[in-house]
Amino acid sequence: MLLPMSPTDSMFLLGESREHPMHVGALALFTPPDDGDAADLSALFEDALAQDVVAPLFRKMARRSVTSLGQWGWDVETEIDLGHHVRRDALPRPGGMAELMVLVSRLHANLLDRGRPLWEMHLIEGLDDGRLAVYVKIHHALADGTAAMKLLRSALNQNPDERGMPAPWEPPVAATAGPRPASNDGAPGTRLLQLPGAASSTVRNAVGEIAGLVPVLTRTVNHAVHGRGGPVSLTAPHTLLNVPISGARDFAARTWPLERLRMIAKHADSTINDVVLALCSGALRTYLHSLDALPTDPLVAMVPVSLRGQSESEPESGNRLGLLMCNLGTHHADAGQRLATVRTSMNEGKATLRSMSQMQVLATSALGVAPLAMEMLAGRRGPWRPPFNVVISNVAGTLTPQYWNGARLDGFYPLSIPTDGQALNITCTSTDDQVVFGLTSCRRTVSDLATILDHLDTELDALEHAVGL
Structure with missing residues (x-):
């Protein structure tokens, strides 16, 4: 079965x-x-x-x-x-x-x-x-x-002297631990006794979620109409990134010291993720401008937000993502203004998500990505404006050296998925206090990824100058 x-x-x-x-x-x-x-x-x-x-x-x-x-x-x-x-x-x-x-x-x-x-x-x-x-x-x-x-x-650890570690496809070695603390939630007999009440509570919560979804969707669409941050965007312009793609792929990656991004974030009262988005904004602006293809309206990035908890019992498979649409401010020539626009958009979006339950986040996120999903399932690209221009993900990494059977992990580069209408994907993570930008593209549409990486390097300098570093 x-x-x-x-x-x-x-x-x-x-x-x-x-x-x-x-x-x-x-x-x-x-x-x-x-x-x-x-x-x-x-x-x-x-x-x-x-x-x-x-x-x-x-x-x-x-x-x-x-x-x-x-x-x-x-x-x-x-x-x-x-x-x-x-x-x-x-x-x-x-x-x-x-x-x-x-x-x-x-x-x-x-x-x-x-x-x-x-x-x-x-x-x-x-x-x-x-x-x-x-x-x-x-x-x-x-x-x-x-x-x-x-x-x-999970196959790595911080001990350079440890040997006998399992391969990534093998079950991890169970950590030695004492008995788990008593918990009513974890006791099968107790859960059985609580089942009728729990079921009734679940039904009441579900009814409340559904009843609350209509005003949430209404607010979300209203934010989109007025160009405010949230899970839906109606303002993304059409660019050369938003075209049908082929099956060929191109990949390029580069690392920078994470401390440089930290210092920019500190001086600009922003988050590191804001700085990541602002770096991508400047790089994409320069790239499109060099091709005489920069639209007047600002580009919009779709930013996945993980909805996974931190519990060890949390399942590791499947997809548990919400999303935010971020105004990248590419209509601004100044790097500082682009960062300010990103910060405002992300703050608005996060405030919107904080007012929702997880089910409501998933529902509004599905609405935001629905146009692209429908086209993907239909196997075509319609003539309308894209719901967003580029996917930019920032996946949590590690800040300490990692090893596998004494071998040091010196680089960890993420690759992702371009789709029809989204010819470029940018994914970031961190390894040993280095931030890694991995660019995956349709090779036919965007084949000069090294140039975009160079623009990221230039934008990092520009942001440091903009905040007075």
Whole structure:
């Protein structure tokens, strides 16, 4: 019997085609310990393959049948061909970052096999500096970007001397812990006694949620009409980023010291995420202006907001995202004004979300992305203005050095999903006090990602100057 799949998760399967792969990915770079090399790290992965142990999440396979009335659901695969999922690749000479980015771009363009659990891992040797690269991709139906990053990072820790650590596809080693504290919520017998009251409360809450949804939607649309921050936008202009795309992909990434963003945020009374958005605003403005394609109206970014809790019992799979639409202020020539516009838009949007329940956040977010989702499912791009111009995600990372069996994680670059009407995706994360910008695009539409990275570097200088640093 198939386990149910949420409508949000199944949308990524329904909207997928050869030109529109729906998986997220990450590229990790490992420096071997002093007493080893890249071949030794590869041998550790080979040893893990021989163990043939796979965590439950990586056994989940998407299926639909007559019994599910044609709807997608999850089955659990008992026999996993790890030789299919974990593969070896080698870079051509000279084996630099340019060659690595070309290979990863090609791997990211390939669809995952729906006849198997929806993930792959590629061990990439041949880097001229002796490091080992690991590229992983996971279908968005299986995990959103936040969950995927958390899953991959769970295989690492801060101890450079620890050995015998499991491979990323294996179940994590259980931490030693004392008995869990007593909790009425966690006691099956108590939950059973509370079930009638809990059910009644759930019904009352649901009725209240539905009754409150109409005024929430009305306020959300009103904010959109007046160009204020929230989950819906009606003001995004059409740009060269908002066109039909091909299946080819391009990827580029770069890192900057996170401290530089912290100092800008401190002096501008902003958040680091505001600074990330302002950097993207300036880079996109310069890029479009150089092509004589900068619209008069400001670009609008769709900013995913994770709705996941911090509890260890929180499920790691699936998609639990709300969203905000952010005015990027690209109509301003001054970097400081762009940052101020972003800060105001995000503050308005966060205030709007704080006034909603999680169900209301999901409902209004669905409204905001509905035009793009309908076009994605229909396989076409309509003539109307896009609901937003670019997706910019900032996924929580780590601020301390991370290791896997003595190998230091030196880079962790996120890859995401361009779609029809959204030819560029920008995803950020942090690793060891460095902020990483990963740009994934339709290669036919936006092929000069290195230029956009250069513009990010220039914009960082401009923002520092604007706040007096």
